Amino acid sequence: MERFGAGYLEERKLVPRWPQPIPAIVALVLTLAIFYASWWIFQDPRGWMRMYTPYVGYMYTRWWLIMLIWMVYIFNYWPFKRSWLQKSHPLLKGAVLTLISVAILYVLIKGFFETLLGNFGLAYFNPDQLMRLPGITEFFAIEYAALACLMFAAIASWLSPAWVVACEEVPWQGMKQPGKGISILVMTFFLSTLVYFMTMHSHMGILYYPWQYFTSIAPPYWERFADTVSGNFHVSWIMCCTVTVWMVETIWERFPFKLIKTGWRRRIVAFFGIIAIAFALHFFLYFAQELTWGGAIRGTRRDAAPDWRWLHVGEMAVFWLVPALFLNFYCNNWPKRFSLPVNVLVRTVITIAAAALLYIFYYATSHVFLGTQKGFSHPQQFPMIPTIWLINIWLAHHWFMDNWPAWKMVPKTADEMAEEQALEQAQIDEIRWSPSLGWGVGAGVACGILIYFVAVGVLPWVYDTITIIR
């Protein structure tokens, strides 16, 4: 029977052509070069197409991420056959699959959002409809429509992978493609639409004068809790959900949820556990800003404004995702020598430290080489654009090109597959309840709480000590 791409990622073995760290360095240099060249062509305000207006470039960046997730995680490379995926040169595969992802992206934005939804549902998805508003300029009509689309994308970028990672594709896990992909797509799109209406529609509703009281909840229900009427409050926790899903999938190897043996319980705990972890991150990163920049002041602009700070929470979370994906894609999820929880802890610490360094490096230098403006809180500047753009390139490189040229793809043998599964099961089995484990958990919780309060105490001092922007 002809096989398609289902299981391709699990069944491929990426063999480095040279000892580490050479492959990781080669991959980093190559992908950064592609990042910079494509940034100049598509996004850079000094470059060719200058899509960083900012919302137009932002929208395409976020939806492209989802196209990659759809093609690989939801449709498992369908309709491409396994033999083509295994035998084609990575450059050819990369070019074909990337072009297809961009084509679907274009059809989705222009066809679904602007034409279908924008003409027959919600006018604000179509710039031409918005142009009928008195006083609006074409620029802002396009920006508003792009904003609505990208807010939808933020939700889809969480729910699309979450259905695979947390819910394990149920109830369609045994179904063939494209039936499985279509089912998951419809389900996650439906959920995204629900979440969109409950989190972002009111933001769009008060974008117009007078407030659209009769089509959206105005002022929005989160105003008092979030200290703002802006939907950035939701962008924040939703982006944290996206980041957490990928943490769980990559450097956490679906830990701790995979310790739960009962399938339905594991899936429910994983889905809502990801949301709970995301909210913890969401609140902490907001608090971190209060600790360094002082309390937020509602109604002000820039780094003191609650709406910007919520947005910046999402931005900071994506800074964490970048090193986590690099560690997973190009460093073989190092380290692997310890037990699963210790590996996860070490990777978490490494990626947090790397994220902090990346954050400092980005704000200290990005205005020099990305054509952006220096400073943290430029109202039209979104570090999520370059960071997600880089992530997109890594996804295309890792999923479509098998990390070429520093790695070579060879299919795993049945023995290798079995050995891998046995190893994973052994890792899970060795974590079983015992008094020692219990003492360890107790001591760990106490240490975790202590670490938290030490971080809270040290953060203002660290921020005062380091001059990021000169």
Add this chain to the structure above:
Amino acid sequence: MSSDDKGKISRRDFFRGAAMGALGGTALAMGLYSYSPWRKAHLPKIERKMADIGVCKNIKVTNISETSWFSNADLMGDIKGAGGLLVNQYSYNWPPFGDGTGLGKGSYDKGIAKIKHLLPHDLDEAWAITEKLSMHPENAGGFACLIELEDMQGRQHKYLLDSGWSFKWMDECFQREGIDQMLRDREIEALFISHEHFDHFWGIPVTYKYDPTITTYVPDGFYPEGIKFLKDSGHKGQVVTVKPGLNPVVPGFASFVFAIPIICRVYGEQSLYFNVKDLGLVSVTGCCHQSIIQFAETAYQEIQYEKDQLYGVYGGLHISPFEDWDPKYDDLVLSLGKYGFQKIGCNHCTGILCAKKFVEAGYPVVKGTARHRSKETVYLGNGDQIGFGIEV
């Protein structure tokens, strides 16, 4: 068999548990504590510095021009065509730096080369040249205002805030309000540039045409093009680069520089504080990109003022300059009331839509007369005046 079976602690199990606990404990603390009311105990207490900037008797502000451009559609069309709000303003090919190469392809050096020899004395000719080489030269207006301060001894001090954009338009406005003669007579003590944006700064040769020696205060953060333009405009006086923070000028008057990034690749904004006897603090701003609430909060933290009252505002508040909107602007509209301003003389980049929302919220917005190409009476227009401690 684990060592627990023998009644001993298993080191491996303990570390496994400790790793799980550390991750869980940290996440738990993050989730439960970080947005709780207890977190506020960790935030730095606001200690008012109460810097004494002195006091003045009154100030009067004359709106020389608040119409920075005349067509939002043309301005935003150019910005869209050039690549959006992060593009370097000197590359737009707007006047006076047009070089004939088209939208988004210009540069300061190529543009200034066409007109430098004519600055600052032959502005008509310079503008005639740049009109032919630039995008939408007819759309250029500018922001500038005259501030007249009476000190406690009854002496008058005059200052300019900004010098607009179009040479042609600003020269007309200067002549209409008699600024040209005041500059010739050296009555105006200094020019304060709020920030480097085209509509506040690029008309600086018009000021120098009448007084090339005037002391000019610019906020720290100007790009090399802006610094060169000060010289290329024929300025022969002192340029003071004001560092972020408070800069007392004369008793009752201080400027404050905010180190902030601004659209079109600009950095830093200077706004003005006036402490008016028996009334309170008056804020005069060019665009106030830092937001009027940040400006008010900074005043509260930094300086002492009469009756501890934030009394008045004049200038652009940068809320909906292109008649665009964002829910965060509603945060500002909803919050401004608690600061207790008694007299709001907003215009320019405040946006007409925002001024309407202020009026609906019951704020004391001073109406204008909609003359000299200002569009609506909802706020102070070109040629209008506002007084703080003095009737106009």
